[in-house]
Amino acid sequence: MVEVVAALIERGERFLICQRPAHKARGLLWEFVGGKVEPHETPEQALARECREELGVELRAGPKFFEVTHAYPDIEVHLTLFCAAIESGEPKKLEHNDIRWILPAQIDSFPFCPADVDILARLRRGLPKGAGLPQTERLLLREMGEADLPVLRAILQDPQVMTAYEGPFSEAEVRAWLDRQLRRYEETGAGLWAVVRRDTGEMIGQCGLTWQDVGAGAPVLEVGYLFLRAHWHQGFATEAARACRDWAFSVLRAPRVYSVIRDMNVASQRVAQRNGMAREKAFTAHYYNVPVPHYLYTVWKDDTMDTTYCIEQLKALCAIDSPSGFTDRAADYLLEELSRLGYAPEKTRKGGVRVCLGGQGSPLLLMAHVDTLGAVVQTIKGNGRLVLSPVGGLRAENCEAENCRIYTRFDGTYTGCLQIANASVHVNDDYAGSQRKFGQMEVVIDEPVKSEKDTRALGICEGDFVCFDPRTTVTQSGYIKSRFLDDKLSAAILLAYAKELKDTGTAPQRKVYLHFTVYEEVGHGAAASVPEDVVELLSVDMGCVGEGLQCTEREVSICAKDSGGPYDYAVTTALVEAAKVAGAAYAVDVYPHYGSDAEAALSAGYDVRHGLIGAGVYASHGYERSHVEGVENTLKLLWQYTTK
Numbered sequence: 001m002v003e004v005v006a007a008l009i010e011r012g013e014r015f016l017i018c019q020r021p022a023h024k025a026r027g028l029l030w031e032f033v034g035g036k037v038e039p040h041e042t043p044e045q046a047l048a049r050e051c052r053e054e055l056g057v058e059l060r061a062g063p064k065f066f067e068v069t070h071a072y073p074d075i076e077v078h079l080t081l082f083c084a085a086i087e088s089g090e091p092k093k094l095e096h097n098d099i100r101w102i103l104p105a106q107i108d109s110f111p112f113c114p115a116d117v118d119i120l121a122r123l124r125r126g127l128p129k130g131a132g133l134p135q136t137e138r139l140l141l142r143e144m145g146e147a148d149l150p151v152l153r154a155i156l157q158d159p160q161v162m163t164a165y166e167g168p169f170s171e172a173e174v175r176a177w178l179d180r181q182l183r184r185y186e187e188t189g190a191g192l193w194a195v196v197r198r199d200t201g202e203m204i205g206q207c208g209l210t211w212q213d214v215g216a217g218a219p220v221l222e223v224g225y226l227f228l229r230a231h232w233h234q235g236f237a238t239e240a241a242r243a244c245r246d247w248a249f250s251v252l253r254a255p256r257v258y259s260v261i262r263d264m265n266v267a268s269q270r271v272a273q274r275n276g277m278a279r280e281k282a283f284t285a286h287y288y289n290v291p292v293p294h295y296l297y298t299v300w301k302d303d304t305m306d307t308t309y310c311i312e313q314l315k316a317l318c319a320i321d322s323p324s325g326f327t328d329r330a331a332d333y334l335l336e337e338l339s340r341l342g343y344a345p346e347k348t349r350k351g352g353v354r355v356c357l358g359g360q361g362s363p364l365l366l367m368a369h370v371d372t373l374g375a376v377v378q379t380i381k382g383n384g385r386l387v388l389s390p391v392g393g394l395r396a397e398n399c400e401a402e403n404c405r406i407y408t409r410f411d412g413t414y415t416g417c418l419q420i421a422n423a424s425v426h427v428n429d430d431y432a433g434s435q436r437k438f439g440q441m442e443v444v445i446d447e448p449v450k451s452e453k454d455t456r457a458l459g460i461c462e463g464d465f466v467c468f469d470p471r472t473t474v475t476q477s478g479y480i481k482s483r484f485l486d487d488k489l490s491a492a493i494l495l496a497y498a499k500e501l502k503d504t505g506t507a508p509q510r511k512v513y514l515h516f517t518v519y520e521e522v523g524h525g526a527a528a529s530v531p532e533d534v535v536e537l538l539s540v541d542m543g544c545v546g547e548g549l550q551c552t553e554r555e556v557s558i559c560a561k562d563s564g565g566p567y568d569y570a571v572t573t574a575l576v577e578a579a580k581v582a583g584a585a586y587a588v589d590v591y592p593h594y595g596s597d598a599e600a601a602l603s604a605g606y607d608v609r610h611g612l613i614g615a616g617v618y619a620s621h622g623y624e625r626s627h628v629e630g631v632e633n634t635l636k637l638l639w640q641y642t643t644k
Helices: 043-055 104-109 114-123 146-156 171-188 236-250 266-274 308-318 328-340 452-457 485-504 569-582 597-603 628-643
Strands: 002-011 014-019 034-036 058-071 076-088 098-102 139-142 192-197 203-212 220-227 256-262 278-287 290-300 353-358 364-369 374-380 386-391 403-407 413-420 441-445 465-468 479-482 512-517 536-540 543-545 556-562 586-590 609-618 624-627
Touching: 002 043, 002 058, 034 043, 043 058, 043 076, 043 328, 058 114, 058 328, 076 114, 098 104, 104 114, 139 236, 146 171, 146 203, 146 220, 171 192, 171 203, 192 220, 203 236, 203 256, 220 236, 236 256, 236 266, 236 308, 256 266, 266 290, 308 328, 308 479, 308 485, 308 628, 328 353, 328 485, 328 512, 353 485, 364 485, 364 597, 374 452, 386 465, 403 441, 479 485, 485 512, 485 536, 485 609, 485 624, 485 628, 536 597, 536 628, 543 556, 543 586, 556 569, 556 628, 569 586, 569 609, 569 628, 597 609, 609 628, 624 628
Parallel strands: 002 076, 220 256, 364 512, 364 536, 536 609, 543 609, 556 586
Antiparallel strands: 002 014, 002 034, 014 098, 058 076, 139 192, 192 203, 203 220, 256 290, 278 290, 353 512, 374 386, 374 465, 386 441, 403 413, 403 465, 413 441, 479 624, 556 609, 609 624
16 A cells, blocks of 8 residues: 655635656546655655645645545555645646636536546545645544435444433434534534544544533534544543644634533533533523533633644654654754745754744744664674664663664665563573663564674674664553653644744744754753843753652643752742642653753753753653643643743
8 A cells, every 4th residue: 555645735716737648557547646655754744745746836735635545556545635826936847737716516527547437526626725634643534425324323322422412313403414514514614523533433422512512602613523433432432632722722713612511421521621611600491492401611722731642743753753863854854844834944963953933032942852772782692683782761662572773874674673681481591580671672674684794784884873662652542652752752842832922923032043953862962052132041851750750741840950960949839839720730850860961051051041840751761752732731830931
C-alpha cells in the first residue's frame, strides 16, 4: 500500500484540479494535486513538497477532508485529501498537462482518476464549510446521508439509548432527525455527524455541534452525542466530543461550547467533565410538553487550550530520530513547520532553530530541546554484534529488549535490538545476575551476521548512531506515553503556542523568541545563540514527577531550584502568579538531579534572568509518561505569562 496525499485548494466557489501528463499512468485524467509520502516524511510535509514541485506554491495543509483506499491494476493507494490554502505564489503548470479552477457543478465535465470517485461524490454537494471535519486517532466524523438510516434507527429507536429523550423515536421522528442534520450542514456547516471507526469503517454513533436554546437569551453551541449501545464504555463518546470541542474552538472560533445533559445521565456528565467542562446551571427542557430537568455544562476556550495540534506535533517529532549530534532532520522539520505557520525561522550554526514570534520590549527567550538520548557504536564484537557508548544519560537497564535503528554514514539504515549478552534464560544460568551495563549489553542486528567482518560489510562502523524506538501512544484517558517526552513534548508545546498566536492574531506583550536547542542532553544546548537583546530565559522542559515532589503528570511544574542552584526568584514568583490567574493547575518543586538549558546559558556567561517550567513527566530517561492536562496547563501558563 502506497500512502498518497492530495490538496483540496479552494478559491471562492471553485477548487483546483490538475491533469496528469500523457506519459504517466492514468495519463490525461484529472486529479487533485499531490503525490506519494516519502519515508521519514509526514503527510503534511509531503503535501507541501509536492505542491512546491508541481505548482510552484507554498501551501498550508489544514485538517483532513477525506480518506479513501483504491486498488489500481499497477498499485494500491491510500489517499488522504487535506483542506489546504495557498500561502504564497500562483499555481503554475510545472509538471501537469493542465490545471483548472472548477465549480462542483462542473465535476462531470472532467474525467477523473478512479480513486477520486468517492471524494467527488461528496464535493458535488458543495465545497466543505470550515476546514474539514473533526477526527481522532480511532474515529472519523463525516456528514450523514440516506445510507445511514439503518444505524440511525438502531440508535434513536433503542429505549436505553434514548432514556434522556423520554423514549425511542418513531420512524417519522428518525426521518425528521436526519433531515434536520442535512439542513444544518447546508446552513451552518455543522450538525450531528456520523462517527465512524477507522479500523472497521462502521458507523457507531453520532456526535457534533448544534445550536440549542437553553433559556440563556441566545442559542448556545452544544457538543452532543449518541452512540450504539454495543460501543459504550470504550471511550468513544469522550474522544469524539473532545474532537468536536476542539474543532469548535479552532475552526468556528467559538469562545465557549456547551453540553446539555439530562440530570440523571451520569455517564454523559462524566464525558463532559473529562473534556474540561464544568456544570454552569440547572434548567428545565420540555419533551412532548413534559418538563425534564437538565444540567448545562460549559468550557471556555481559554480554559482548555486546543491540544490536538500539540499531540500531532509530538508524534511527528518523536518519529524523527534525533540523539544529540544527530539532529539535522528534527531541525529541518521545525524549520518547515514554523515556516508553514507563517514565521521566518533560522538555523543556528550549532544546528538549533531560532525564531522571533513578535512583540515589543523586554525580550524573552523560550527554549526547548529536540535532541534526545541515544548511543553510538563503540565496538563491533567478534560475533558481529555491537557494543554501544551512550549519548547523554541513556541507561542500559532502561533499554534492554528495545528495538533500535543503526544509521550508517554511507550505507543506509539497519534495525536491531539491544539485549544482555547471552540473553536466553534457557542458556544463561546467570541471566538474573548479569549486569545491565553497556559493556555487558549488545545490539543484535536484524541481518544474518556471524562475525565482525559480516557486520563491517554492511557498512556499520564505530561512531554510527543507534536510535531507540519511542513507542509513542496516547491513551483514551489522556496519558501520553513515549520515550523522549524529555523534551519533545515541550518542543510540541512551543509549536502549539506559536500556532495559537497566529491563529488568534495575538501579539505577545513583550518580544518573544523561540529557541529549539540540539545539545541539551550533553550539557551545552543553550550555551550559544541567545539573541543579544534577550533579558530573560525560560526553559520549557520536563517537570519532574516522583517521590518527594508535588507535581503530577496533569500539572505544570514550576522549578524553584535544581542541582544547578535556584532559579531567578522574581521570574519564579511571576510564573506562580501567572499560573494562578490563568487557572492552570501547577506545583512548585525542587528537582534533586536536574540541569537545564537556562543554566547552560548562564554558565556560558549570558547576563539574563532565568526560569524553568514543564508539563509533569514520570520516569524520565526511560519510557516516560505525561498527560494532556499537563500540556493544557503548560500552555495556559505560557499564554498568561506572555500575552496578558
